[in-house]
Amino acid sequence: METILLLAHADAGGALAKPAREALRAARTLNKAIAGSNLFVGLIGENVQAAADSIAACPATRYFGVAGAEFGQSRYCTDAAAAQAIIQAAQATLVVAPATSRWNRVLPGVAQRCGGRIDSHVTGVADADGQPVVNRWYYRQRMEASLTRTQRPWFMLIDPGSQEACECGAGAATVELVPVKLAEAGQRTTVVGIREPKADAQTIRPDAPLLFVTGAGWTKKQADGQAHVEEAGKLIVDFLKLSRASLGSSKSLVDLGGEGQAVLPFLSHLNQIGQTGSTPRHAKGLSTCCHGEEPHTVGWRFIAERRAISLDPNCGWARGKADVLYVADAFAVIAELNKLLG
């Protein structure tokens, strides 16, 4: 009999973030598909009661928790000890967890400690004749595979954005607190604080409905024979502030920094979309000053509605990569858009 455990960490404020609710949806999908399976929830954090209560109306029958100030911080040794303790207390055979940076770092090691196996970047779960199956993409999202395993416990890290978040209502959950001996875990790392960019300097927004892509054209010489990098930077930053879009880039543009050329200071390789970049999942995409070559557009695989602004009517976007191509000067179009949005 399978025991399915949703394993999540609570936020600093005790809430459950959207990726955890998406993983809960995947866990419930397995629970419905596998006859006789149990669905349990395991929570780790400073305060897990509020997180448990926030999903108390879900069909999980037991809630396990490891709580305390030392479990509020993301730290390998405490997270691994807590996860292992919950998995053992729940006797979980299938561990479903959101692929947050915290769990991506910790759960492969926990799978090893528990004698299990783990699959990362899971984008779907299903069953085949009552056996659990996961879906994931290989070779830079070019091939999709479905696979199953006999080894237990089987850990599944669910890619954020790949599932609908469950909307289980709140209630009062009874949390069984699991003790963890930290002396044994060896609390070696002390977290002294968190450094992060200001909220409006954070340009990668996975939850944004729109992906706004900038290409190298923004830094190239324009009709007047001059480059207008400063103006480009202001137009892009204003657009992001007004639209709350997520910022993506072509490789050429983010590479310019390494060549010592004038660049847009808020871009890094983390913004790069494509074969050697990321493959985000926004509902819509707007490309500007980018040629739309295959190594770039392959990163748009999951973007449903695509539009592009380029001066070149023969660019890649015109060759079936975009639904609509505006052959226009992006400087003029974005300036006008900012005016309208403002």
Ligand SMILES: Cc1cc2nc3c(=O)[nH]c(=O)nc-3n(C[C@H](O)[C@H](O)[C@H](O)COP(=O)(O)OP(=O)(O)OC[C@H]3O[C@@H](n4cnc5c(N)ncnc54)[C@H](O)[C@@H]3O)c2cc1C
């Ligand atoms: C192995 C390999 C992996 C790669 N991986 C990636 C990857 O992951 N991601 C990626 O992006 N690329 C990748 N590339 C590079 C890719 O092939 C292209 O070179 C790159 O995407 C080109 O970037 P770009 O379109 O911004 O620049 P360019 O090719 O220079 O195009 C600039 C465009 O801007 C337009 N333009 C200029 N001014 C304006 C204006 N005022 N208004 C409107 N349009 C204007 C021009 O007409 C032109 O179409 C990879 C290449 C290789 C070989």
